Each structure stands twice: as structure tokens, then as C-alpha cells.
Amino acid sequence: MQFLIINGPNLNMLGIREPSIYGSMTYDDLVTSCLGWCHDVGVDGECFQSNHEGAIVDRIQQAFFDKVDGIVMNPAAYTHTSVAILDALKATGIPTVEVHISDVHTREAFRHHSYVSLAAVKTIIGHGVQGYQEGITWLADYLRAQSKA
Ligand code: CA2
Numbered sequence: 001m002q003f004l005i006i007n008g009p010n011l012n013m014l015g016i017r018e019p020s021i022y023g024s025m026t027y028d029d030l031v032t033s034c035l036g037w038c039h040d041v042g043v044d045g046e047c048f049q050s051n052h053e054g055a056i057v058d059r060i061q062q063a064f065f066d067k068v069d070g071i072v073m074n075p076a077a078y079t080h081t082s083v084a085i086l087d088a089l090k091a092t093g094i095p096t097v098e099v100h101i102s103d104v105h106t107r108e109a110f111r112h113h114s115y116v117s118l119a120a121v122k123t124i125i126g127h128g129v130q131g132y133q134e135g136i137t138w139l140a141d142y143l144r145a146q147s148k149a
Contacts, residue, residue, distance in 0.1 A: 001042075001043040001044070001069040001070065001140065001143060002043065002045075002046070002066070002067070002068050002069050002070075003043050003044070003046070003068070003069065003070045003072060003136065003139065003140075004045075004046050004047075004048060004059070004068045004070075004071050004072075005031075005034045005038075005045060005046070005047045005048070005071075005072045005073070005132065005136075006048050006049070006056060006059060006071060006072075006073040006074070006075070007027070007030075007047070007048070007049040007073075007074050007076065008051075008056060008073075008074060008075040008076030008077065008078045008079070009052075009076045009077055009078065010076055010077070011027060011030075011049055011074060012027045012049050012051070014026055014027045014030060015027070015029065021101075021102050022101050022102065023101065023128050023129055025129050027049065030047075030129055030132065031047045033129065033132070033133070034047055034072075034132050034133075035047065037132065037133045037136045037137070038136055040137075041136060041140040042140070043069075043070075043136070043140055045136070053078055053082055053084055053085065054084075056075070056078065056085055056088075057084050057085060057088045060085070060088040060089060060092055060094070061088060061091070061092065063092065063094055064091075064092035064093075064094060068094055069094075069143055070094065070095050070096070070097070070139045070140075070142075070143055071089075071094050071095070071096040071097070072097045072099060072135040072136055073096055073098055073099065073120075074099045074100060074132075075098070075116050078116075079100070079104075079111075079115065080110055080111055080113055080114065080115070081115070082115055082116070083115055085115065086115040086116060086118055086119055089116065089119035090119050095121045095139065095142065095143060095146075096116075096119060096120050096121060097120060097121060097122045097123070097124065097135035097136075097138060097139050098114065098116050098117055098120040098122070098123040098124070098135075099123075099124045099125075099132050099134075099135045100123075100125045100126065100131065101126075101127075101128055101129060102125075103125055103126030105125065105126075106126075121139075121142065122135070122138055122139075122142075124138075
């Protein structure tokens with residue numbers, strides 16, 4: 001199985017700023033960890049980060065043509081604004097787990113709504129970077145159960 005891990009705008013700043021909200025792990029460390037967590041559950045992983053909405057839409061579409069089995073995605077600020085990313089997920093139909101490092105529900109009201117949740121098979125909120133590991137593991141189990149059904 002092939003998984004794509006997508007991170008949205010400003011997540012390349014992980015570990016550099018705001019460690020009290022997002023922790024001290026750098027983006028490069030997160031990539032290494034995610035690839036390791038994919039390996040642990042027997043899937044091939046690839047990571048992609050962009051600060052640009054259209055680039056993320058393009059990458060989701062490319063994942064469809066590349067026959068990617070699952071997406072684990074932290075859309076960052078686009079979570080709360082992007083109908084285009086929601087539509088891309090719906091158009092491709094790739095099972096997607098949404099991950100947020102912080103607990104968005106205890107933060108500003110504008111972070112409480114997620115467009116991406118409308119297409120996600122699961123949402124993991126507020127578990128720090130461990131949320132990516134949970135998402136990868138959950139998605140591998142989910143897709144294996146689906147393929148047996
Ligand atoms: O909690 C999350 O994972 C978020 O998706 C992070 C987004 C935020 O807009 C969402 O509401 C919740 C922001 C990502 C910004 O990442 C930074 C990392 C380090 C320093 C500054 C920003």
C-alpha cells in the first residue's frame with residue numbers, strides 16, 4: 001500500500017516557532033518519523049508540504065493517478081477555508097485521515113469548523129505529532145479491513 005502524508009501552510013516552520021502550541025519537533029524530523037511509522041505498518045510513505053492551496057489540490061489529484069491508497073493530511077489553515085481541497089478529496093475518493101497537532105476546538109472559534117472533515121474517514125485532533133502515527137496506523141488497519149470485506 002502507498003500512503004501520502006500532506007502538510008499544509010506553515011507546517012514547514014514546526015520546531016522553529018510556537019513550540020508551546022505545536023511542539024519542538026522540526027518538519028524534517030516529522031517527515032522522518034512519518035516514513036518510519038509507515039514502514040512499521042508495512043506501507044510505503046511519501047510526504048508533501050506546501051504553503052499553496054492549488055499545489056495541494058494538484059498533489060491530491062496526482063495521488064489519484066498514482067493510485068495512492070490513503071492520505072494522512074494536516075491541511076493547517078486551509079482546514080477552515082478550503083472548499084477546493086474538500087472538492088479534490090471528494091473528486092479522488094482517496095480515504096483520508098485528517099490530523100491536527102493542536103486541539104482546535106479549544107482555540108479560536110474560526111478553527112472549530114473543518115471543510116476537510118466533510119471528506120475525511122477519521123479526524124484526529126490535539127494529540128500532537130503522535131496524531132500522525134495514530135492516523136497512519138488507523139488508516140492501514142482500516143484499508144486492510146476494507147479489502148477483506
Ligand atoms: O493544530 C494543527 O495542526 C493546525 O492544523 C495547525 C495550523 C492551524 O491553522 C490549524 O488551525 C490547526 C497552523 C500550522 C502552523 O504551523 C506552525 C508551526 C510552527 C510555527 C508556526 C506555525
